[in-house]
Amino acid sequence: MITGAHSIIYSSDAEADKDFFKNILKFPNVDVGHGWLIFGLPPSEIAVHPAAENGLHEFYLLCDDINLFVKEMAEHSVVCSAIQEQRWGSVTALTLPGGGKLGVYEPKHARP
Numbered sequence: 546m547i548t549g550a551h552s553i554i555y556s557s558d559a560e561a562d563k564d565f566f567k568n569i570l571k572f573p574n575v576d577v578g579h580g581w582l583i584f585g586l587p588p589s590e591i592a593v594h595p596a597a598e599n600g601l602h603e604f605y606l607l608c609d610d611i612n613l614f615v616k617e618m619a620e621h622s623v624v625c626s627a628i629q630e631q632r633w634g635s636v637t638a639l640t641l642p643g644g645g646k647l648g649v650y651e652p653k654h655a656r657p
Contacts, residue, residue, distance in 0.1 A: 558644065565641055569618075572584040
């Protein structure tokens, strides 16, 4: 039935952000024409949280070692926020070249 998931990140500098995913994170990709890149993602998971309204969504990347991830991003001059400890994981937010923020966390919870 379902074969995957497709997420969209909107950016005021899409070319810079596509370069980041391609060259820094080294995500596999295909060009579907006219420079539109679709990136493959590592295995994913989804959680459903209660909310007062519908239509709110969040997107995070997961890593095995948040401290190492932040260090590697610094080597590429990618700014990450201070690591926050939450009950569900250690969390940072990186600033994409286009200026947007993207959450990254090392989960403390079991993975499906």
